[in-house]
Amino acid sequence: MPAEAWAVPITVGERTNPSDRVARGSGTQDPISRGHMAGQANRIDDTTLIRQAQQGNRAAFEELVRHYDQAVLRLALHLTGSEADAQDIFQDAFLKAYKNVVNFRFECSFYTWIYRIVTNLCLDHLRKRQVRKEDAAVSTDSEGEEYSLLDRVPDGRAAANPERDFMARELGKRINHALDRLTPRERMVFELKHYHGLKLRTVGEILNTTEETAKNTLFRATQKLRGSLSDMR
Amino acid sequence: MKCEWVKDNIVLYVYNELADDARYELEQHLGRCPECATELKATRRFHATLSVTPVDEPTPNLLTASRMRLQEALETTSQGGLWNRLAFDPGAWLRQVRFSPALAAAIFIVGFGGGIGATYKVISKPVTPILGSETTVVPPVGEANITGISSITQEPGSNEVTIKYNTVSTQEQKGSLSDQRIQQLLLFAARNNYNSGVRMDSVDLLTQKPDDTRVREALMYALHYDNNPGVRLKAIEGLGSFVKDDMRVRDAVLGALVSDTNPGVRTQALHLLEPVKADSSVRAVLQRLAENDQNQYIRSQARTVMAQLPEID
Numbered sequence: 240m241p242a243e244a245w246a247v248p249i250t251v252g253e254r255t256n257p258s259d260r261v262a263r264g265s266g267t268q269d270p271i272s273r274g275h276m277a278g279q280a281n282r283i284d285d286t287t288l289i290r291q292a293q294q295g296n297r298a299a300f301e302e303l304v305r306h307y308d309q310a311v312l313r314l315a316l317h318l319t320g321s322e323a324d325a326q327d328i329f330q331d332a333f334l335k336a337y338k339n340v341v342n343f344r345f346e347c348s349f350y351t352w353i354y355r356i357v358t359n360l361c362l363d364h365l366r367k368r369q370v371r372k373e374d375a376a377v378s379t380d381s382e383g384e385e386y387s388l389l390d391r392v393p394d395g396r397a398a399a400n401p402e403r404d405f406m407a408r409e410l411g412k413r414i415n416h417a418l419d420r421l422t423p424r425e426r427m428v429f430e431l432k433h434y435h436g437l438k439l440r441t442v443g444e445i446l447n448t449t450e451e452t453a454k455n456t457l458f459r460a461t462q463k464l465r466g467s468l469s470d471m472r
Numbered sequence: 473m474k475c476e477w478v479k480d481n482i483v484l485y486v487y488n489e490l491a492d493d494a495r496y497e498l499e500q501h502l503g504r505c506p507e508c509a510t511e512l513k514a515t516r517r518f519h520a521t522l523s524v525t526p527v528d529e530p531t532p533n534l535l536t537a538s539r540m541r542l543q544e545a546l547e548t549t550s551q552g553g554l555w556n557r558l559a560f561d562p563g564a565w566l567r568q569v570r571f572s573p574a575l576a577a578a579i580f581i582v583g584f585g586g587g588i589g590a591t592y593k594v595i596s597k598p599v600t601p602i603l604g605s606e607t608t609v610v611p612p613v614g615e616a617n618i619t620g621i622s623s624i625t626q627e628p629g630s631n632e633v634t635i636k637y638n639t640v641s642t643q644e645q646k647g648s649l650s651d652q653r654i655q656q657l658l659l660f661a662a663r664n665n666y667n668s669g670v671r672m673d674s675v676d677l678l679t680q681k682p683d684d685t686r687v688r689e690a691l692m693y694a695l696h697y698d699n700n701p702g703v704r705l706k707a708i709e710g711l712g713s714f715v716k717d718d719m720r721v722r723d724a725v726l727g728a729l730v731s732d733t734n735p736g737v738r739t740q741a742l743h744l745l746e747p748v749k750a751d752s753s754v755r756a757v758l759q760r761l762a763e764n765d766q767n768q769y770i771r772s773q774a775r776t777v778m779a780q781l782p783e784i785d
Contacts, residue, residue, distance in 0.1 A: 297546055301719050304542065309752070312530040312538060322534055329538045334545055341551055411525040432487060433519075434527045439489050454484060461483045465518055 285349050292340045300340065304333055307350060310435075311357050318361045318430055320415070328364065332357045347444060354445045358427055365423035417467035425460035432457055475501075478508045482515050532756040536726055539753070543720060621661040624673040633677065635661075649680060662690045668700035675703050679710030688714065692724040701734035708737060712744045722748060726757055735767055742773050749777050 285306065291299030311332060315325035335356050343352060418426060427446065431437045432453075437445075443453040478501055484490045485498055502509050530538075622636045631649040635657045647654045661674035675694050678687045694707035708728060714721040722745075729741035742761075745754050761774035 295551060298719065301543065301546070304539075305719070305753075308539065308542075309530065309535060312535060313527055316530055316534075317527045325530070326534070326538050326541065330542055330545060333542050334549055337546060337549060338551055407524055410521070414522060414525055433522060439484075439487075454489070457487070458480065458483055461518075464522070468518070468521070 286345070289340065289343060289345075289349060292337075293343070300337055303349070304336075307353050308333070311353065314354075314357060314430070314435060315361060317434060318426070319364055324364060328357065328360045331360055351441065351444050355447070358431075358445055362423045362427055365426060369423065413468060417464050420467055421460050421463055425456055425463065428453055428456040429460040429464070475505060475508055478502070478505070479511060482508075482512055485512070486515050486519050529756075532753065532760045533730055535753060536723065536730055536757065540723055540727055543723060620667070621657060621670050621674070622667070624658070624661065624670055624677065626677065631680075633658075649677065655681075659686065659690050662694055668698075668703060671698060671700065672703045672706055675706045675710065679706065682710050682714065688718070688721065692721065695724055695728055695737075701737055704728070704732065704734065704737050705740060708740050708744065715744050716747055722751070722754075726754060729761070730757055735770065738767070738770055739773070742770065742777070746777055749781055755781065 285303065288299045288303040292303060308329070312325060312329050315328040315332075316322065319325050319328065332353065336353055343349070418429070421429065424446070428442055431442045431445065432439060439453045439457065440450045443450040446453065478498055481490060481494065481498065485495065490498065502512055620638045622638060623634075624636075625634045626632070627634070632646065633649060633651075633654050634644065634646045635654065636644050637657060645653055645657060649655070658674045658678055661670055662678055671694070675691065675698075678690060681687050682691065688711065691707040691710045695704050695711065698704050698707070708725060711721050711725060715725055716722075725741045725744050729738055729745060732738050732741065745758075748754055749758065755778075758774045758778050761770055762778050765771045765774065
């Protein structure tokens with residue numbers, strides 16, 4: 240395990256609490272405030288569960304995991320493009336959270352903290368993929384052209400219109416290639432902003448950087464993507 | 473406001489990340505600068521293009537499998553604290569020094585010695601009560617000597633149980649359900665026995681004591697791993713009353729609903745999950761089953777349960 244993945248910063252980020260999430264969710268939604276995370280008002284407050292988990296209550300930790308696991312899996316799955324890798328990141332992230340929850344000091348929200356662990360693991364994964372050129376989701380066909388394995392997974396939803404389905408796949412393939420050309424950090428900022436709808440302030444907190452840096456990184460990522468996909472505009 | 477500034481910030485405008493005053497000024501500028509208005513259109517079009525590949529939700533199967541794998545790992549993981557970080561970690565030290573051959577030899581010697589010690593302990597020391605605490609200390613059954621359980625019978629109208637088990641030769645143990653030796657043998661039989669009839673009898677008797685955590689774990693183990701559908705069915709029936717309160721039981725039943733090969737076990741799982749159908753993971757699994765499960769009955773039952781659910785926001 241690379242050292243960075245274990246470096247779980249706890250004291251960084253401004254003081255927030257779970258109720259802040261709802262307020263910040265207006266406009267662009269945080270993933271926590273939609274879908275699985277919606278309608279959590281009747282659930283036991285995270286703070287109580289965290290305190291119980293810190294006292295060694297595993298059931299409380301498992302309940303806490305339930306509040307975030309779907310969003311975590313969605314992020315890992317989209318970033319890695321592989322169910323097996325996503326499962327590994329999911330497993331490592333929550334085990335690390337379990338081992339370190341005693342050190343959580345409520346100086347940032349729990350979801351910022353858990354996202355920080357997950358994004359560190361995902362960044363490690365992306366870096367390894369770049370260095371080794373062992374992209375599990377990309378293979379080379381008989382003519383030497385790269386294709387994404389994900390593109391070959393049959394999609395039952397769009398069977399009604401095969402032509403449109405084909406076009407969407409081609410487009411998806413192009414976009415995936417363009418995303419792979421970003422640096423891991425650019426990819427992460429773009430992922431969290433564009434696909435997961437987090438506010439840049441939150442992205443900055445998660446990645447241990449400022450909102451301004453996150454803005455610059457997003458700008459750079461967008462410019463690169465526009466360059467890579469310029470013939471599609 | 474210069475066009476250059478607008479071009480630098482138009483992405484933030486599209487992502488709704490500009491402060492109110494900057495946003496207002498940018499909109500004013502767009503109203504009078506056709507070039508920047510064209511740039512905005514291009515940016516919006518690009519934004520829409522990138523959104524043709526939405527982020528799919530993980531499938532219920534993947535989510536359930538990930539949760540179960542995590543739970544299994546949590547059972548063997550301890551929380552770290554200040555002490556753990558400060559404490560001397562010989563494993564890490566040895567990894568650094570790369571003492572692989574010496575470490576292998578040391579592990580072998582310690583393991584061999586430990587194995588002898590553990591066997592001696594099982595044979596010689598009395599065990600503590602397993603279920604409940606109403607019994608006093610009695611001589612234990614030497615579990616290491618048990619080679620199998622050959623039969624289990626319960627006296628009609630009482631909680632007296634007779635268990636025949638094999639060591640070197642077949643032995644017999646008689647006692648009430650609260651007898652620790654009987655409980656030990658039942659737990660052993662539920663997990664280890666080669667005879668599925670005996671496993672079924674032991675699981676059946678254990679369901680009378682599901683409040684005990686070890687029994688519940690034995691039942692979950694049987695539900696997950698036993699290759700006999702009858703045993704799995706008995707186990708799931710015993711777990712029924714805990715689906716609501718025990719998250720691990722709920723996940724085990726959910727796992728059976730998704731992946732058990734026997735339709736009877738799956739049907740029972742579906743019925744047991746009805747009271748917790750509003751749980752997000754249960755709801756997700758039900759939706760998946762209602763759409764494309766191969767078993768027509770499960771599909772229609774899942775639809776029926778889904779139809780009773782209130783809409784969520």
